């Protein structure tokens with residue numbers, strides 16, 4: 302099994318973060334719906350974006366989205382509206398991630414979609430047709446991606462779209478990001494409380510676009526800085542005024558001892574020498590992808606914590622609560638798991654010198670494990686390559702600090 306090792310190198314680090322995966326995948330759908338060739342700078346080179354690009358530029362009608370939730374949900378909506386017969390499948394894990402609420406609305410709008418195996422899950426077969434759209438209710442409790450999918454393809458709908466959002470509101474900044482990008486390409490929506498309306502007869506206007514860096518990827522550098530106050534880390538490419546909800550990472554990590562300051566073209570992270578162990582209480586419901594980095598930073602600092610808004614972490618690339626629990630347990634710590642929250646109350650033991658981590662096929666688990674190598678001598682990890690789902694450059698960039706795979 303590969304081992305994550307740490308041999309301290311330079312302490313002043315500069316790293317260029319990858320382009321945002323969420324922005325990149327929205328741009329690709331926008332260019333497909335708008336029927337123009339993508340002219341985007343700094344598009345993420347990650348697996349999830351590659352898969353979206355390849356499917357949208359392929360000559361077949363059978364698609365494999367691998368592990369990408371955004372590709373599954375966005376492409377389901379897109380191909381429902383493109384005349385032809387299509388099949389969408391993916392990894393074993395993607396076949397366990399829900400799409401029912403999205404498919405129900407597409408069916409109501411005139412799409413033909415059937416489940417090949419299990420109702421509510423991929424693989425699906427679609428017979429694409431010109432959809433009417435109009436007024437629909439959508440339950441977004443399980444994923445905001447359902448709403449983003451419908452909004453992104455709304456210019457394809459004859460009657461436009463009036464979306465009434467139902468259910469618990471989680472990951473809402475991702476819907477704001479969708480609306481912001483649609484508007485940058487000339488499609489306006491009107492939002493009032495739980496309703497979002499996109500008037501008919503609008504179309505995306507071709508335009509070039511530079512993708513800002515990924516705030517979700519920044520989280521692992523915040524974790525690294527929080528555990529290593531000797532480091533001064535400059536992150537390049539982030540937009541201070543980003544619509545990415547995960548820019549909240551800066552506020553969350555303030556409570557974990559990080560001072561983050563924007564310079565002309567970078568964000569500097571500086572950890573505190575004695576960050577204390579004041580309990581952390583944070584609600585992660587709007588920024589779920591922060592969970593592994595935040596939970597493991599707090600644990601590594603031996604800080605009691607309660608993280609709420611965790612219910613949907615069970616249906617990400619892995620069951621992210623169990624995947625994080627496994628690491629916390631390996632540190633000799635117990636995590637209590639409730640329906641929508643997790644808590645760690647005490648750290649009775651010294652951390653072991655050696656732990657084993659199962660990435661569970663989940664990029665964010667592997668990436669959140671990496672900074673722990675600066676406080677635990679030996680970390681064995683089963684599958685470090687999974688980082689390429691969102692951040693293929695991750696291990697190479699970590700080498701600048703002295704974190705490497707052996």
Ligand SMILES: O=C(O)C1=C[C@@H](OP(=O)(O)O)[C@@H](O)[C@H](O)C1
Pocket residue numbers: 322323370371443444445446449471472475589590613
């Ligand atoms: O729309 C998006 O780009 C995303 C939305 C979120 O998913 P949910 O809405 O399913 O929480 C997030 O976890 C995922 O990484 C990306």
Ligand SMILES: C=C(OP(=O)(O)O)C(=O)O
Pocket residue numbers: 349368369370371372590617618665691
């Ligand atoms: C949940 C994630 O992605 P997706 O839902 O697009 O697979 C993620 O990147 O953490």
